[in-house]
Amino acid sequence: MVQNAIEIRGLQKTYRGGRGEPEKHALKGVDLSVPAGKIFGLLGPNGAGKSTMINIMAGLVTKTSGSVRIWGFDQDENPRQSRAAIGVMPQELNLDPFFTPHGALEVQAGLYGVPKAQRQSDAILEMVGLSDKADAYARTLSGGMRRRLLLGKALVHGPQVLVLDEPTAGVDIELRQMLWRNVRRLNEEQGTTIILTTHYLEEAEEMCDEIAIINQGELVAQDSTRNLLGHIDQKCMVIQPAGEVDALPEAEGLSVERRADGALAISYQANATSAEDVLNAVRASGISIQDVKTEQADLEDVFLELTRSR
Numbered sequence: 001m002v003q004n005a006i007e008i009r010g011l012q013k014t015y016r017g018g019r020g021e022p023e024k025h026a027l028k029g030v031d032l033s034v035p036a037g038k039i040f041g042l043l044g045p046n047g048a049g050k051s052t053m054i055n056i057m058a059g060l061v062t063k064t065s066g067s068v069r070i071w072g073f074d075q076d077e078n079p080r081q082s083r084a085a086i087g088v089m090p091q092e093l094n095l096d097p098f099f100t101p102h103g104a105l106e107v108q109a110g111l112y113g114v115p116k117a118q119r120q121s122d123a124i125l126e127m128v129g130l131s132d133k134a135d136a137y138a139r140t141l142s143g144g145m146r147r148r149l150l151l152g153k154a155l156v157h158g159p160q161v162l163v164l165d166e167p168t169a170g171v172d173i174e175l176r177q178m179l180w181r182n183v184r185r186l187n188e189e190q191g192t193t194i195i196l197t198t199h200y201l202e203e204a205e206e207m208c209d210e211i212a213i214i215n216q217g218e219l220v221a222q223d224s225t226r227n228l229l230g231h232i233d234q235k236c237m238v239i240q241p242a243g244e245v246d247a248l249p250e251a252e253g254l255s256v257e258r259r260a261d262g263a264l265a266i267s268y269q270a271n272a273t274s275a276e277d278v279l280n281a282v283r284a285s286g287i288s289i290q291d292v293k294t295e296q297a298d299l300e301d302v303f304l305e306l307t308r309s310r
């Protein structure tokens, strides 16, 4: 057993700009270690470089410079072993329309050199809930079923590391639950290291032991989920004042912003300040409240906050 399932050092990726577009520096020298046996979340806003990083690990995108070790195997020195250790469920639904789910798993197993006798196609179909579609053509599968099949394909060679790139973006609750159940089971029963990207903070909070945050091609934070989400436990209360506002509410831990419509957006850390504290500060400043609502901290705000504070 290795200590780190993934070790990335100085990873850079520059996409060449096509047709008059400038080149894009998608990864600007990222160092990242993912401990073996964990469920690890890679978070970041759109365009941060998450898929680029994952696709480099998967061998689907060529890095510009830096090194990637998967399960102890350097991608350049031991390409076969490093590839065998990782399975990736990509963000894009790229399936060959002419294969059935069973056929697609068999072909994938063949590509990874899994001998016929050791293939688990039926068990995998069962696991992802596609047994009854085993012989249907991929083009007749719904979006959700295609996602299930992509998960199945990532598992054919029994990889030590399973990577899921935004597996739950835009999927229904049932599929989301199926995915998380399977992911948890693989992690607990087989010790599979899981790396996932997600847009949903609550999902990362619920699933992940440890989280890294990437923004504009740079790693801005990495910590246990508890430490990190404690740090970004930001809430926002929006107060519509009933009349003129002479003075803004003031209290330790509150940051108050006036919006164009006259509302006051008050941000605070929920673990340090209660909603009651916020309301008390508002009343103390002589403001009478016409309406009040709360907003979840926006993931974008959270990233900005983290980028600023480190």
Ligand code: ADP
Pocket (backbone or CB within 6 Å): 015, 016, 024, 026, 044, 045, 046, 047, 048, 049, 050, 051, 052, 053
């Ligand atoms: P994320 O998955 O975090 O949303 P991506 O890795 O997909 O981010 O993209 C990172 C940046 O690289 C973005 O600015 C994106 O537009 C750019 N990019 C991604 N793929 C390509 C490509 N094939 N060619 C050019 N630019 C790309």
Ligand code: MG
Pocket (backbone or CB within 6 Å): 050, 051, 052, 091, 165, 166
């Ligand atoms: Mg992506």
